Amino acid sequence: MKPDYLIVGSGLSALTFGALMAHSGKTVQVLEAHEHPGGFGHTFTMAKKYTFNAQFHYVWDCGEGQTVNRVLKKLGLEKDVTFERYDPDGFDHMRMPGYAIDIPSEPEELIQRLSNLFPEHAQGIRQFVNEVEKTGAGMKILAPPIDPIEVLKHPQAAFSTVQNLNNTLQDVFDKFRLPQAAQTLLALQWLDFLLPPDRLSFFAWVALFRGYQAGAFYPTQHFEDVINSLVKVIESHGGQVLLNQEVTNFRLTDKTVTGVEAMNLITHQTAEFTGDTVICNIDPQRAAKMIGEEKFSKTVRRKLDYEYSASNYMVYCVVKDLDLRDYGFGKWNLFHTGHQNLNEAFAQMYDRQDYSNPSFAITTPTLMTSASRDCPEDCQIVEFLTVANYDYFKQLRDRDPKAYRQKKQEILDTILDIVEKHYVPNFRKHMVFDITGSPTTNERYCWCPEGNSYGSILTPSNMGLGRLNHQTSLERFYFCNASSGYPGFAPTIWTGALLYQRLSGDVILGSG
Known part of the structure; x- marks a missing residue:
């Protein structure tokens, strides 16, 4: 079988891309080294009766008309794969010595709760939250695919976003002179990034914080059901998801990636897999080393030089x-x-x-x-x-x-x-x-190098225009992974859907 798309790795972005392509009539073959599909989204069982998800805890962008919902609708899964919303009056409960706050969905309510705790800093708190709102709106406008008309309609939001491009969360805390305890309460979900405020990109924090404000969710049937549903779409349209297949090498002819060599981790036999187009869901740095970094353009090599999270x-x-x-x-x-x-x-x-x-x-x-x-x-x-x-x-x-x-x-x-x-x-x-x-x-x-949780590190220098994307400079070979998009449940679904949109011309996420 030589599929239209050979996908290396079965993380969420790859499964999203594969499901969309299979649903559109393309043939898809997925190779996964682990015994479970889903990457960080996989579910495992212990003591024969307890099941745990590897790393997902709560997710965003799952509401009506949002990214995850659009993809599920395209696949005909929106009635089967549903989500329960966290308490909008307090989806994150922040606790520290002397202070406690429940983070609400409404920005105005957040301002009131913080101002009640720190009345002498009420003005700075309001200014900070307004900056978050403006920057978040601008990030949406400037996210690919960009609609120039939207940029012209909202110049202030776009300007605010560009202004904060190189800022850390700490920079913006300092700009509005927030007291230390207020900073800690606002940033206490830092474990969603595994970076402290003085290193974390303000962009990354805003995207996630506002995403959860718009709706924090958990899958009704748990995360395993989300992964299994995407696999089922691929398989029901004639595609394959092959487990225990560790890719050991890529095959190149001139500047074209034609396939891979993989070892079956159960039988230890190796086999060749080819595809008209190869989609790489494994870590881009690791893939580049296997292929030979010198085969990539200088621009891509520069973007591949990222630090892991x-x-x-x-x-x-x-x-x-x-x-x-x-x-x-x-x-x-x-x-x-x-x-x-x-x-x-x-x-x-x-x-x-x-x-x-x-x-x-x-x-x-x-x-x-x-x-x-x-x-x-x-x-x-x-x-x-x-x-x-x-x-x-x-x-x-x-x-x-x-x-x-x-x-x-x-x-x-x-x-x-x-x-x-x-x-x-x-x-x-x-x-x-x-x-x-x-x-x-x-x-x-x-299978994440150095145990990294989010691919490339979410610092300002790695969140700007120089960030890696799907383009590899090789023919018929694309990256589709947290480091070539963005990490997390909704962002990886967005990454897979955006690559599908670019390669198929079928618009799901927006014009452009």
């Missing part, structure tokens, strides 16, 4: 005979910090491996939907997430596996001490299962 530490946990709703949990996430300054909190954990006073997220997927699947009825799933340094954990694991396991346990014990002190007394008594993951776990199961 940080990685994370995860705990997948099950509690029994405990209803977390009785302890202040529900259709929202909870973010905790013991530090007033998130820049310092990041340095303490990431640079110094000191987790004695951690900042972390708590998410409760079982409370987001009434659809069963993730665990038995008398149990609930709780997940904890914080930042972790790949180099440190890899060296520790390679040098001393026992010390590696002890470090993971030490972080868990510190988090559980905080949970029992501030949120759920006797939490440990109800724990019936827990498993921890480190950056090396990400690398092993999600």
Whole structure:
């Protein structure tokens, strides 16, 4: 079989692209090294009865007429793949010593809540939120495909966006002189980026913060259903999704990529796969090294020279005979910090491996939907997430596996001490299962170099015009991945849909 599109990797952007192409009548073949499709969106089962999603927690851009909804409608899936909305009165609950705020969907309500906490800074708070709104509106106008008429209609928003192109979140906090505690409350979902305010692109923060304000969601039938539905579209239109196939080499004739060599990880046999066009969902840097970096143009080589995002530490946990709703949990996430300054909190954990006073997220997927699947009825799933340094954990694991396991346990014990002190007394008594993951776990199961969670790092220098896109400078070969688009559930769906739109001419996302 020589398909129209040979897709290397089955991350969400690739599955979106593949499903759209298959639905349009093209033949599609997907190769995936893992035993599950979906990349960071894959679901795994432990102890034969508990299911966990690898990395997705909550998502945005899923409302009527938004990116995810448009793609699902195109595929005829909008009635099957539905989403539950987080509480619009507080989708993120921010908690720190002396302060607490629930982040609401309405910007005006956010201004009021912050101003009640910091009355002497009410004017700066309003100016900051207005800047966020203007920049967010401008980012939408300037996002490809650009409509020049929209730019002319909203010059102020476009100007505000261009002005903030090189700013960090910290730069904009400082511009409006927000007090430290207000900065921390606003940026406490920093774990969605794994970067502190003084390194995080203001653009990246605005896109995600406003995205969640417009609607934070969780899939009604869990994330596994989203992935399986896309796979089903590909297969029902004659396409294939082949698992346990590790691509070991790319085939080139002159400047044209004609296919790949892959090894079956079960039989260890190698085979050649060809396609009229090859779509690369694996990390672009890794692919470029396999192909030979000198084969790419200078422009693409420059864009390929990105730093990877940080990685994370995860705990997948099950509690029994405990209803977390009785302890202040529900259709929202909870973010905790013991530090007033998130820049310092990041340095303490990431640079110094000191987790004695951690900042972390708590998410409760079982409370987001009434659809069963993730665990038995008398149990609930709780997940904890914080930042972790790949180099440190890899060296520790390679040098001393026992010390590696002890470090993971030490972080868990510190988090559980905080949970029992501030949120759920006797939490440990109800724990019936827990498993921890480190950056090396990400690398092993999600095939991400250095355990990175978001592809290329979300700093201002990497979020501007020099960011990598689908273009590779090679013939019939395109990138389709978080580093050649943007990371996260909705942005990767957007990346796959945008590439489909560009190659097919079929407009889903907008004109251009």
